Amino acid sequence: MVTRRVTYRIYPSSQQEKRLHWARRLHCYLYNAAIANRRTQYQKFGHSVDYFEQQNCLPAFKEVWTDYKELGSHALQATLKRVDFAYQRFFKKLGKYPKFKAYRHYSGWTYPCKQSWKVSTNNGVNGHLELRDLGISLQMRGKARQWGKAKTCTIFYRNGKWYASITVECAPVRETGKDSVGLDFGCKTAVATSKGEFIENPKFLANSQEKIRQLSKGLRRKRKPQKRKVKASRRWKKTQAKISKERRKVANRRQDWVHQTATHIVSRYSMVATEKLNLKGMTKKAKKGSTRKRQKTGLNRSILDVGIGMLRDAIKYKVIEAGGLFVEVPTQKVKPTQRCAECWELTPKTLSDRVHKCQHCGHEDDRDINAARVCEIWARGQELASLDAESPSSTSKARTCTGSMKQLGAKKRRKLLAQRSSEE
Secondary structure, X not given: OEEEEEEXXXXXXHHHHHHHHHHHHHHHHHXXXXXXXXXXXXXXXXXXXXXXXXXXXXXXXXHHOHHHHHOOHHHHHHHHHHHHHHHHHHHOOOOOOOOOOOHHHOXXXXXXXXXXXXXXXXXXXXXXXXXXXXXXXXXXXXEOOOOOXXXXXXXXEEOOEEEEEEEEEEOOOOOOOOEEEEEEEOOOEEEEEOOOOEEEOOOHHHHHHHHHHHHHHHXXXXXXXXXXXXXXXXXXXXXXXXXXXXXXXXXXHHHHHHHHHHHHHHOOEEEEEEEOOOHHHHOOOOOOOOOOHHHHHHHHHHHHHHOHHHHHHHHHHHHHHOOOEEEEEOHHHHOOOOEOOOOOOEOOOOOOOOEEEXXXXXXXXXXXXXXXXHHHHHHHHHHHHXXXXXXXXXXHHHHHOOXXXXXXXXXXXXXXXXXXXXXO
């Protein structure tokens, strides 16, 4: 059993929407009050407040702020837990110090158990959501690929619309093929496979960039909000809403393309191999004093527009869900871009070299397809090596012997050719 998240769009009436905004505002105030309590206790008294102390203070807090008596106690505890998570990330140096959140930036709240909510749906297709602590029943639309036992529910408000994100404990079933494939991600071509196929880059952001740029240009001419009691003009708000809508379309299209592409790949191959990419390092800003800041900014935008990280993660969890194998080839060790898939020798290249021409064996192929083939060969060799290590007939000497990359590549190719001949 695994846990999957399903997001539904909910459609409240005008009165129900007021009720939802009221609850969202109270949870935002509680979040800020918990942060203020931790700050004050540590700065003035040197006392570190933890989650359990704030949880035990909730009954007394409700006696002072009586509006919170209507909300579910478990939902309030989940808001306090959200504050604790923010502090834990800060202590582990994974994030900045938690800050107060404005109401317009606070998304929503969570029901960690089914005490205050109930979902009624026909096997995960559409249905109704009942929020007992608010006394409302909401119509929801959406479809779950696999439905099961509902565990938690998160209500959030985004871009003028309400959503319900429900986690479901289920046993997903996904079909896959029996073949293996190597993948190489890039900007010009989104995905190149070891079978010689190309998946083109849809360029969602690049196609909408001009429209967003024109709207942003008009936004700069209008009165923007400022801290010293200067409110934004109505035209500024309308233009900002148009920009948000256009960016939301780009994000939705990219997410839909990622899932369709990942499903198409997983339905054909049970073993997927790709090189291990450091996307955070690849999309870093240009160094201070660099003369190529504009070029680096454009390259970063192109890498992020493809959604390589999203696509890799989607393929990974779908392959594992189908019972297949996902392998990440160590880039610095194997060097798929420079290594030849035929003789396993290295041929240095620059980013402008789009064709692989081996200096040793004369093999010529597309740069990305050759890298994808190297990833597949390395992954198949690792799979065969693991099977040999697990077999009882293999000796300890065979398991512990090591050699150069050239010898290792020759050994992998021999095993791969032997397996292919046996299959034929």
